[in-house]
Amino acid sequence: MTMRILGAPLRYVQGPGAIDRLAEEIAIIGGGPAAVVIDPVARDLLGERISSQLPGARLMEFGGECTAAEIAARAREAGDARLLVGIGGGKAIDTAKGAAIERGLPVAIVPTIASNDSPTSHIAVVYTPDHAVEGVRHMKTNPSLVLVDTAVIAGAPRRFLAAGIGDAMSKPYELAGALAGGGLNFFAGRPTELTKAIVARASDILLADSEAAMSAEGSNEAFERVVEATVLLSGLAFESGGLSIAHAMVRGLSVTPALSGLLHGEMVALGTLTQLAAGQGSEEEIRTLAAFFRRINLPTSFAEFGVSGAAELKHIAEVALTAPYAPNYYRKLGVSDLVRAMQLLDEGH
Template identity: 40%
Template structure:
């Protein structure tokens, strides 16, 4: 049996700032001379001029292939073939988390380097050495792990400010789970996504992400509604992307993300963002832990005010959907899932009970605090 070690993983370089996309070529050139860009048509229409100019300044070619909605096995294989046929030595993913994950997987499969250029701060996927693979319908299939992180993560905060605010809200939902899961993982002495026990650095970064989110979320969301970059937005983007990314990978995942993965088995949740489903997982984990009532109340109030779901109603389910809840719980508790990093055993029946409980729990807290009653969220676009 291998000797247990503590380990931390991180991208080789992280770059963040207003109009950072205009310097992409400068940071890509030391990594590769034959880049292949992967992005969808909408994203490319927003960044083509800036990317082209910055690449030209470094004598880099501009060659792009389009990308669909999910990082499916077929999409990854297709991108890998494009990499081979174009003789690329670095793949540059510009867009959302699935494009980034597909580039990691295809880059690893073809033996080249990879770069993450998220255009929204909606997940912590860009910094990590893993990809989440889905079906065409958005149902979770597996995690794929790689021996290294991206060589570069570059995020332009003006692009984040220009994007719909719902994407930043989703990033908050994803990032809030980081500290909740990292502290549980540390208590259990569980193996993290980095392949060892959590480091103090990984756990501390997870907690720092939580604190920065609470200090800056509302001001940052207002900045995005106005399409401007402010210090609060810069802080929140770093918390959502870098701190949460390092925190989840080297601090540990637990129940929240496993429940997210389980929720993808319910067709009613298809079309919701990753962060919306993760937020349901976070609250469910707090219930499973028997967290203090005051902590749960604070979580429900904060996430309601941010605009994240914390009831089944908001994600298209109800307490009467027993078949769906059992399917979610079964998927969340398969042997390979991170729910087994909790410091106590969790069964599918435990998950069903906890998921069922959050409806009445959240409604009660929201009523006590004068917050709106839950309504079903529309699918993100």
Template identity: 40%
Template sequence: MRKAFISPTKYVQGENEILNLGYFVQSFGTSALLIGHPDDVNRVKDKLDATAEKFGITFVESGFKGECSRQEVARLQAIAEEKGCHCTIGLGGGKAIDAAKCVAQGEALIIVPTIAATDAPTSHSAVLYTPEGAFDDYAYFKQSPSVVLVDTTVIANAPTRFLVSGMGDALSTYFEARATAASYSRVNASLPMGSREGLTAPAVGTNAALALAKLCYETLLKDGAKAKAASDSNMVTQAFENIIETNILLSGLGFESGGLGAAHAIHDGLTILEGTHHFFHGEKVAFGTIAQLVLENAPTEELHEVLDFCLEVGLPVCLADIGVDSITREELLQVAEKACIPEESIHSMPFPITVDEVAGAIIAADRIASEYKARREAK
């Protein structure tokens, strides 16, 4: 059996860690193309100036326009070539990070997330959009980032909603990896890095990936609420540090090397409903996780444990919580159909999938969660 595991070369996390960014740039050369939204760059400008002076390196600011499009990637690559940059830095949230991945093409890449809202920083994939912001395509590179550098002081000063959304994304990691392992499905670590030619077979996940995914879930239950309290106070505590590691590293390695299942596919289906557009990725994935547990008829105790966690940290548990106050049968079937297209991860579940069953799981999950939430609030 062919197995695969993929990870960044280095993961470093700590308070004021951006002050050490120049050290890692120095391992590639003396200059780095800096890709980040101007607001994110300005938030850490003092640290960038300090590390550049200390380590004798130069940041070439790119004027990132905010969209990871083919045109923007080409513009950024031209700047990197013209200025002779030795490495690429993606600083900020998802689109700046994805743009940096596309510019670097798997070489000499440093990722510096300023929020912990998703598990994208460690992965070897990116999402491309049109200049207008519509989805274009997925991109995969030959390796994950060279360095992921996480400054917990910066993340502690970001809005708490980002951290909680990251917990929603991380919440799905174990349940999706568990399902993928049970079905021996191909995992993201074996997706094409160039041509598929020459590969004998797609790879399945490793025991290590499943163990990390399980630790991801266990740490959420143990430290999630305490980390949220620290974030509300803009403070770094041990629980907060643990959840940053959970949201970014454990979830990142768990999803990419452990696989995705129904939760993310249901998230993708939900995006056709306009009411969901104002909610973050992880917030919708949290509901997708509850729907996956209903779809696979998970034990009631496990479902209640997940619901208790979501309600404790403030994650959505029902459709109304993600902006869907009502849904017609036609809309429900459209959501389920999108979740079930052939290339979706829902087909990694260890049993056959039908559109009607997915639609039923979504409605049942909504009702179960709504009633559970009402009973808790009534106590």
């Protein structure tokens, strides 16, 4: 019998001003010396506070894309570090994870936006220099620390939070797809009952609080719940539950010029609607979810980006179906099934 497996970070800390606990939290998980992968925006915003918290740390600037070459360069630059720290957006974070994999070191993660659920995971998504998904690398364990300063998150453009909500809202549908298709999670195990409960709770929070969080001027209770749902709950859900068509679609969207500039969670929102339109969801479910996405400024059709030609949709579908989790669905899908699903979204827009 296949084992039930759930993975999670050793320690998760969230709240306004959490960045000022970084030294204390790193001491709890074993200390340094540390080397920090930090993107330029995060360095401008937090560089002095990071240096005051970690005075001996080497701050390594992130080059802009999480490629194999970028990971190797940061791994070399880390020198004698005994801990990697990733600070910034998802690709800087994944670069820190990739460098930690190459060096065999633990990693601490400090996201500055809540645009996706990568911070808690043991996975690093690697891209080509042309920004297409190249593959996935796996750490042996999840991050030792995930520290989320919601004052920093609240200061970021709300587009990033909306993308995080889009990423997180895929989870009930993808878990259902993985369970129906017999797929395993990212630990090669079956989802636990706790994973199912996490998915349900995240969905409840997002549907109830997302609009209030999007309009909040700073951090309030709705904002805190939504950030936790997009970062922690969604991260546990995808990794310990499994993915399906929604994330498979990201592979096809990322190689389509008109769509490649979308944030990951914006792509996932389109992928989730496509997954439902391929047969998993009723017309009413699709309309309801699409209306929710529109209220928080997430995309709901391909035509709005000028992507409607049969050849272009066919290419998206072909690439999407190469994802290893594409079979996680209640029925086998072919290229024509995904093309028709994408067209249905445009017709109903």
